Amino acid sequence: MKRVNKLPLTSDCYHWTRLAEVPWDLQKYWQQRYTIFPYYDEGIYVTQDAWFGVxxxxxxxQIARDMGSIISKSKTTVIDAFAGVGANSIALALCTAEDGITPRWDKVIAIELDAATLACAQHNASLYGVADHIIWVLGDSFKYLDALVNAPHKLEDDLRVDTASTAVFASPPWGGPGYRTDEIFDLNTMEPYNLAQLHGAYRTMDHALYLPRTSDLRQIAKLVPDGTKIEVVQYCVEGASKAMVAYIPAAKDDDTYMET
Known part of the structure; x- marks a missing residue:
């Protein structure tokens, strides 16, 4: 777990310019590249695995704007727990407060486990002029959050943040049976991290979970005590739902939760 200022692009970082260069299983994503990255031609780099989840x-x-308004203004730090090639971290860093000028977040921390993917994220953020406004961390976000809550003295100074003023955004992998075919997706079978594991890691902070569009809302509702309001928003591109985000408030010490 370490902060990194600048990682070099490697042979695992790609900016394809012709369809013939693209592996067959990624061609449909690359053909949608301008929907995913409107400024792709400016030099966006993506790893092969990242195309599946960016x-x-x-x-x-829109998520960045919604987080800025739904999450309490008292939260001034945001952690992107699965930074990938940087799409959400960039959006969060660009997000402004209601005055349209002041950054919504005093600090954006982007965590990614894979070095090549993080190198792409840093490079892409530089194209948007926000690379220096993001704290980049190479490592496991679960280990970071555990240290943040239980052993902050083990972290570098600028990675020690007040959890009471911190929110988490998490866009985890969606592996597991049924993600693409089930009418209602069972979040307990999501791999490699299921709903209980994700919520368990983030429950002490306000957090937003980016989940499959068919996720079981009943399982999400069980994450909070009866009577607690949560926002669940469907996000669409060109009229088609791509994902939902559940905005979940931090747990109180006396909160009790149902098994999911």
């Missing part, structure tokens, strides 16, 4: 820029921008 948030389209219009969705990332």
């Amino acid at each position: 948030t389209p820029e219009p969705v990332a921008n």
